[in-house]
Amino acid sequence: AQSVTQPDIHITVSEGASLELRCNYSYGATPYLFWYVQSPGQGLQLLLKYFSGDTLVQGIKGFEAEFKRSQSSFNLRKPSVHWSDAAEYFCAVGARNTGNQFYFGTGTSLTVIP
Amino acid sequence: DADVTQTPRNRITKTGKRIMLECSQTKGHDRMYWYRQDPGLGLRLIYYSFDVKDINKGEISDGYSVSRQAQAKFSLSLESAIPNQTALYFCATTGAPSYNEQFFGPGTRLTVL
Numbered sequence: 001a002q003s004v005t006q007p008d009i010h011i012t013v014s015e016g017a018s019l020e021l022r023c024n025y026s027y028g029a030t031p032y033l034f035w036y037v038q039s040p041g042q043g044l045q046l047l048l049k050y051f052s053g054d055t056l057v058q059g060i061k062g063f064e065a066e067f068k069r070s071q072s073s074f075n076l077r078k079p080s081v082h083w084s085d086a087a088e089y090f091c092a093v094g095a096r097n098t099g100n101q102f103y104f105g106t107g108t109s110l111t112v113i114p
Numbered sequence: 115d116a117d118v119t120q121t122p123r124n125r126i127t128k129t130g131k132r133i134m135l136e137c138s139q140t141k142g143h144d145r146m147y148w149y150r151q152d153p154g155l156g157l158r159l160i161y162y163s164f165d166v167k168d169i170n171k172g173e174i175s176d177g178y179s180v181s182r183q184a185q186a187k188f189s190l191s192l193e194s195a196i197p198n199q200t201a202l203y204f205c206a207t208t209g210a211p212s213y214n215e216q217f218f219g220p221g222t223r224l225t226v227l
Binding site: 006007032034042043044046049051062090092101102104105106107 | 129147149155157158159162172180204206214215217218219220221
């Protein structure tokens with residue numbers, strides 16, 4: 001069965017420090033992969049997506065993610081966190097060429113301390 | 115204007131009441147989805163529809179029903195609301211040519227007292 005795991009429920013980092021949010025997936029084939037961010041009281045904003053090609057993808061707000069097939073992972077990174085990055089982050093996977101279902105992780109809540 | 119809209123944005127209702135959440139999209143997509151979000155549980159799929167005549171149950175459809183009135187409209191109903199249906203509800207769409215990304219509405223925050 002397809003699933004997405006975000007092992008870290010909550011992460012706290014200092015402003016200016018680097019960040020890595022983990023995402024592991026279980027899927028029968030290479031999926032489409034996404035990271036979304038949700039600020040308090042807001043909807044979902046797409047940070048970046050991976051469909052094929054270069055396994056390191058760049059997104060908005062200085063985020064990047066790397067697809068590692070051997071580890072079934074799609075971790076999100078940012079070199080230097082800003083206070084405005086405090087939010088909930090969701091990893092998601094989708095089936096290729098069907099649009100049947102998209103599966104979401106349970107989210108990682110990020111706190112940024114000054 | 116937003117491509118995917120949801121109404122209402124916030125709603126407070128009482129146990130046992132019938133309530134309808136509406137979703138409209140201008141993206142021309144044929145596939146639409148309803149999710150609910152609960153703290154610590156992420157987004158879970160309630161129902162999805164591939165076209166006007168196609169409705170499918172998702173992971174947590176009990177207590178909900180849907181109606182696809184037109185390609186652009188997909189409504190979610192709670193026939194008799196209960197407090198554990200208090201959640202944030204999202205509508206999403208996807209479409210041709212590759213159906214490889216979902217586009218989300220702003221969400222409806224529902225509170226059932």
